[in-house]
Amino acid sequence: MDLAWWPLFGLRITTPRLVLRAVTDDDMDELVALIAGGIHHPDEMPFLMPWTRAEPPDLQRASLQWHWKGRADWAPADWRLSLGVWEDGTLVGQQDVIATDFAVRRVVSSGSWLGLPHQGKGIGTEMRAAILHFAFAGLGAERAQTDAYADNPRSLGVTAKLGYEPNGVQIGVSDGAPREIHHFVMTRDQWQTTRRDDIAIDGLDAARSMFGA
Secondary structure (H helix, E strand, O other): OOOOOOHHHHOEEEOOOEEEEEOOHHHHHHHHHHHHOOOOOOOOOOOOOOHHHOOOOHHHHHHHHHHHHHHHOOEOOEEEEEEEEEEOOEEEEEEEEEEEOHHHHOEEEEEEEEOHHHOOOOHHHHHHHHHHHHHHHHHOOOEEEEEEEOOOHHHHHHHHHHOOEEEEEEEEEEOOEEEEEEEEEEEHHHHHHOOOOOOEEEOHHHHHHHHOO
């Protein structure tokens, strides 16, 4: 595909350990195989939307539709960038960056997951650091927000390591029961105190208008 029509396929965020880039149709078999291998234990549900409860092939089919829908619905005023995360050439997870009215609000939020074999190795922290750099250094964001259930220690641990500040607690509903959702925020000034100089962004200039930036 000519990148002039969809420049997001040319976007790369690179750290010393990881490469984050848009998932293409050529990556879909690898993506659904990773999802089928498990993202969390059956007695857990880390996601606000419990999409991992679907059975094959519905689980894999819905994952493909998620990426296709993200492309089809993309607008500068309302976008979700879903990036595959590769370590040493192997797809290990997905990192999303989301914004509404970014040109005015300058606020992004995020969501992510890792395949079970790749958890507990510091990858989650590294990929979140990558998209924070993308948001603040690349797009010029002023705030980054994230959420996690109170009983999701892995996500809460990544958030704490990177220096987010608590931003309130909400009572949500999961499987018909109340469940605490913790909100966090990082400002540009907070991010500047721990800004890294080893994260590179390539291909953004060609795609910048698509973000409302």
